[in-house]
Amino acid sequence: MPGPPLKLRFVSSATRTHQLPDTPAEVAFVGRSNVGKSSLINALANQKQLARVSNTPGRTQLINVFEVVGGGGSGGGTLVDLPGYGYAKVPGHVRKDWGPMIEGYLLEREGLETVFVLVDGLIGPTPLDVQMLDWLADNEVPHTIVATKMDKVKSSKRRTRKKELAEGCRLEVGDIVWVSSAKDVNIDQLRDLVRSHLS
Numbered sequence: 001m002p003g004p005p006l007k008l009r010f011v012s013s014a015t016r017t018h019q020l021p022d023t024p025a026e027v028a029f030v031g032r033s034n035v036g037k038s039s040l041i042n043a044l045a046n047q048k049q050l051a052r053v054s055n056t057p058g059r060t061q062l063i064n065v066f067e068v069v070g071g072g073g074s075g076g077g078t079l080v081d082l083p084g085y086g087y088a089k090v091p092g093h094v095r096k097d098w099g100p101m102i103e104g105y106l107l108e109r110e111g112l113e114t115v116f117v118l119v120d121g122l123i124g125p126t127p128l129d130v131q132m133l134d135w136l137a138d139n140e141v142p143h144t145i146v147a148t149k150m151d152k153v154k155s156s157k158r159r160t161r162k163k164e165l166a167e168g169c170r171l172e173v174g175d176i177v178w179v180s181s182a183k184d185v186n187i188d189q190l191r192d193l194v195r196s197h198l199s
């Protein structure tokens with residue numbers, strides 16, 4: 001039986017890791033701007049306006065922390081929404097800040113259990129996604145790939161697309177969690193996976 005929605009409560013935003021509240025366990029979500037990260041976090045929480053879904057990708061340039069209310073066993077836990085990468089229209093100085101901010105977070109954050117790297121199911125992985133995955137592997141940061149917007153891939157093409165995407169990430173098909181926030185596909189499964197990291 002799938003569990004209930006993850007009840008998320010916004011705690012704070014920061015640009016630097018040391019400004020974040022302490023946590024017993026945390027999972028983070030990262031991905032290219034427009035990959036569907038806000039939609040996915042909203043779907044996991046079953047709350048429409050929690051993380052901003054926007055057609056102006058790259059607008060959210062902060063590390064956003066949510067508390068998982070009543071989740072994660074006795075200790076609670078947190079979910080972090082990291083700013084999206086690779087949006088060309090973001091001014092240069094913002095882009096320049098992104099690297100140190102995210103890298104600092106991923107390397108220094110106490111309690112970070114895993115990073116969910118979102119890859120667009122229709123077009124991913126992009127070169128930037130691959131760069132991110134290589135960086136995480138080189139730095140031994142535990143991560144799981146989530147392919148988004150599964151509904152956009154025609155059912156006749158899904159088998160091939162899953163294989164292609166996995167090969168692009170140098171993984172097996174079964175290593176990747178495919179979801180659709182729009183059509184509520186595998187959201188329960190991902191929610192359970194999130195919970196398992198927080199308990």
Ligand code: GDP
Binds near residue numbers: 034035152182
């Ligand atoms: P973010 O920039 O990564 O936070 O991406 P958003 O959640 O704002 O989504 C970017 C665009 O993709 C929006 O137009 C969403 O409506 C759309 N989108 C997000 N998830 C899905 C999905 O599962 N299926 C489809 N078809 N579109 C989606």
